[in-house]
Amino acid sequence: MIKLTKTEKTIQLLCGTVGSGKTTLVLEKSINLLLNGANVVIAVHSIATMEEKKEELKNLIKLHTTSDKKELLDNIYTVKSDLNSSYVSESFKAVVKEKNHNHIGKCIFVCSASLIKFNFEEMNKKKDILFIDDESNSFKTDLLASARGFEIDRILKCFKYVKSNETEHGAVFSLLKVNPAFNSAVNTDRYELLNIFNPLILKIKKCMNKGTSADIQLIALKGKVRDSYDLYLTTLLSPKIADSFASVVWIGDEVDNNLNVQLWKKSDIKFKRNIVKNHRYNFSNRDISFFSIGGSTRVGTTKFTTNDAIKNDLAAIIVKKFKNQHKNCLVSLNTKNKASTLTNKLEKHFNLNILSTITKGSNKYTENTLIICAGSNRPNDHILKLNELIYGLTTEEQLAQSEYNNYFQTAIRGSLRDTNNNSKAVIIFPDDKVAHYVQKRFKDEFNIFIEVEALCAELTSKIFNKKPGRKVRIVKKDGSSLSVNERQRLKRRRADFGKEKIKSLIDKIDGGINEFLLLNKKQTMVMLKDFDQN
Incomplete structure (x- = not known):
């Protein structure tokens, strides 16, 4: 399978469901580490979350019993990503090298996606800690060009590499270093075809020379034409960065299914798993209902979102069934704040909030007692094939993180997150498979079994029994096409x-x-x- 640089370090996994307090636990631990002179790097999934967690840390410091509160507050930094990757890397380096006038370490907040841009050589291997909080996405994959098999062979002559994975969809080449004969290979006039790819080759070389926190891979994904491939350059967070820290801690709900954690496990790294038990929620006395829009479909194929007529029917059913019991409604869509036929109909009857399908860190929606999961996080088949090559994971293994878990997260973003709210909570899922996954998670996490009800049998029949057919081209009476x-x-x-x-x-x-x-x-x-x- 995929071969990455091995490390002797033990990676810690901190697993806890939504609202279990795992992030607060990390911030409290960080204060103690800072007081002992350690530097702490906390990577979160967005700039908005970075600012939110920074303020949370400041509030915890103010409540702490230490007399060094001012020094702690002065040693909190944020390093934000920029289109110029060298800029963000230099900013991080400058913060790390900045001299302290006391014994207190620095707390540096960064975005997870920026981790591959940093060089961690300045970190203290015996004291410093890297926390990676709630990161569910892969790191960076760039489409480079299309090429044929023999052209890929010539490109690879410029590098030392290992063919680290191969499937029916293509092959992965882990690039280890630049070939000593790189310059002569690129500049020679003998390889005219190779020279066509000079910009691409130079881009790969530049990426390889940036630092030590990324493993570089060249992906050849088979195209539709015989012997044609789409080339991707993938930069993955390397497990060898663990050698720059005393410890690396991955944090999240079902963190074991994180794509990058799965990848690191293939490098023979030792993992220590810790669970934060959720004592916050007691749903035994809550009135909770799960509804499925219906059918057993491929997870993520929310077919009702593709048909305006069905969206209208769905909105009408939701309004009729729930408008008298619920005032506040949260709709999870693929694009945050993007209106749709569904939301346009619902906003006439509910105080409507629209949220993206990736809800990590979204804690401001606790007034919503009606939750509608109307979006999908399922990657398209092209991405699934690409990820199978990169991570060596099946479709089902990929969906465990990118699809199923996000529905569970969304279900708890509303009124269930507020322990003082005893109102009836209703969560609507796109199909039976999603609903039963969340049902099982509630049984495992909260020891409560919730029946899944069909939202409307007639609507289900309309969605899933509709026979596929060819689109009919509409023409005017004289036979001409519409303008x-x-x-x-x-x-x-x-x-x-x-x-x-x-x-x-x-x-x-x-x-x-x-x-x-x-x-x-x-x-x-x-x-x-x-x-x-x-």
Whole structure:
């Protein structure tokens, strides 16, 4: 499998579910480490989270019994990422080298994605600690170019490498160092085809020369044409960075399933696993309901989101079923704050909050008693194949972190997170498989079994029994195609009133699409009303 630089260090895994207090535990531990002169690097998944955790640490310091509060507060730093990676690396180096006027260590907050840009040679191997908090994503993968097999062989002549993985989808080459004959290989006129890829080769070399915190891999993913490949340059957080710290601690919910932790385990690193037990939640007296929109589908294929008519039906069912019991509603979508047909309908009846599908660190939504998981974190098949090559993990293993766990996280972001809130909580999941995964997690984590109910059998039937078919090209009465403006008008009508109603109306009008396109929105409403009465 994947071969990475080995390390003799033991990596610690701190596992705790949402709200178990694992991050607070890390911050409290950090204060004691700082007082003992150790430097602490805390990597979080976003700049917003970085600022939030920095303020939380400051508040904990103010509550601490030590007399060195001012010195501790003065030794908290943030190093933010920048488009210029050398800038963020130099900023980190400057903070580490900055002289202390006391015995207290530095606490440095960074974004997890920036870790591959840093050189940790200045760290104290016997005292300093690296915490990686709630990082669920892979590090960086760049699409370089398309190439054929023999061209890839010529590119690889510039580097010392190991073919570290190979599947039906392609191959992975772990790049160890630049070949001593690199310059002559690049500049020679003998390899005309190789010279076409000079910019790509120089980019790889530059990436390899940046530092010691990344393992560099060249990925050749098979294309559709015979002997064609898409080339990717992957920079992964290397387990050898553990040699620069006294300890590296990965933190998270189901942290064992973290893609990077899985990768490090293939390097024969020893892991010590600690669990933070969740004593905060007691759901035995809470009224909690789980609903599935229906069916046993491929996880992540939330088919109802692809059809405006079904979105309208879904919104109508939710409004009818829950509007009298719930005022505040949280909808998890693929793009944060992006409106949709579903949310446009719901916001007329609920105080609506829209959240992305990755909810880590989102703790401000505890007033929401109705949670709707209307998005998907499932990577597309292309990414799944690429990740299988990089991490050596099956689709199901990848989804354990990128898909299933995020639904569980979303379920607890609302009123369940508030231990003083006794209101009825309702969580709606896209399909049965997701709902039963979360059901099992609640049984394992909180010792409570919650039945999964079908949201609406009629809606389920409409979603999952619809036969796939070829799209019908709509033309006007004279046989000509719709103009761009006409297509946009038709699209808006479908979004407003539902595809099925609009299709039925067009079929009923004598002039068909020609007559329909002459209607304004108000006329369409009137005709649909008359149509419904008939």
